Amino acid sequence: MKSLKRWLLAAFSMMMAALILSGCMPGGMPEKMGPYKCYYGDVDYASVLRWNDITYMDNNDGDISGLKTGDRIGKINYRKADHQCPRNPMQNGDATVLEVGTPLYAVKGYKTSARLMAGERLYEATDNPSAQTMNDLLDIEGKIKTVRFTSGMDGSPLKDFTPEANAVFIREYPKLKYIPFDQLSKETKQWVGDKYWLEIEMTDGSSRRITYNTMFEAFHPSCYATPELARLVEEQRKLIYVK
The missing domain is CATH 3.30.1490 (Dna Ligase; domain 1)
Structure with missing residues (x-):
């Protein structure tokens, strides 16, 4: 059985839109520094990435064994968890917890604007301005x-x-x-x-x-x-x- 925390992260992905776009839920008191925020203490990141101006979130509950990986389309260039003062808002190629260099792939049968594979995890669009x-x-x-x-x-x-x-x-x-x-x-x-x-x-x-x-x-x-x-x-x- 999935933990309550894991389930709520998935279910509330868009309800926490402002935090998802900044990619985190601070455990300490943030201090604003221009366009950046610095976090002191623990930070509980939802697993989010941004690509082609679309925000995607990790689908950590579903069975993805029936999905097939398509062409490689890029990679993660920046990891927010590596920085005490991460840039905000997220830019294309940014992720919250995925390692820099993690490859991004299309999912066969789906548009890349809806689904991506990052490593072996499925990411689904939560915000698309188009x-x-x-x-x-x-x-x-x-x-x-x-x-x-x-x-x-x-x-x-x-x-x-x-x-x-x-x-x-x-x-x-x-x-x-x-x-x-x-x-x-x-x-x-x-x-x-x-x-x-x-x-x-x-x-x-x-x-x-x-x-x-x-x-x-x-x-x-x-x-x-x-x-x-x-x-x-x-x-x-x-x-x-x-x-």
């Missing part, structure tokens, strides 16, 4: 197999969507308008409200964790649900408790 839809961000149209509710405590599966609901979600979710999380965060009062935890399983066996905010009927990675999808999520959630 994206217009969720499919632009995630490149998942035609690749979703199953959607299910999972536990907010440890990520364990609770219940799959029914086949009918699954078909609707698979068709409609990739079409939703992508909204940068800093914008959605402002519109949702810093993402307040009750949340459901879901997992999108792909046909290749990999998966993507997403969150649904019941107060604002919004998903994260960041987009608003259509009325149809909002009703569908609520209806499917009730089935968890039906014996």
Whole structure:
């Protein structure tokens, strides 16, 4: 069973957008020094990298054994964990914890704007200023197999969507308008409200964790649900408790 800390890092990747873009959660008191921040004490870094102006985060929960590595596209040039006063914001080729020189590869079947392999780890896009839809961000149209509710405590599966609901979600979710999380965060009062935890399983066996905010009927990675999808999520959630 995955630890709670590991699960929360993945589930809250975009909720912590400001920290992810700077790449860290300081354990000591930061001191501003121009465009830089110096950290004194422990720093708990989420594993993030930036490439072609897109921010990616390590998918540390999914099964990636079915994925195939494509062409090499670059390497990591700068590691924030090596610096007490790391540069901020992150630049292309920067990573938080990946070693300098770590090669970056495409993932066969996916656009590099959605997924990269760094070493042997899968990194998925969490912020893309060029994206217009969720499919632009995630490149998942035609690749979703199953959607299910999972536990907010440890990520364990609770219940799959029914086949009918699954078909609707698979068709409609990739079409939703992508909204940068800093914008959605402002519109949702810093993402307040009750949340459901879901997992999108792909046909290749990999998966993507997403969150649904019941107060604002919004998903994260960041987009608003259509009325149809909002009703569908609520209806499917009730089935968890039906014996």
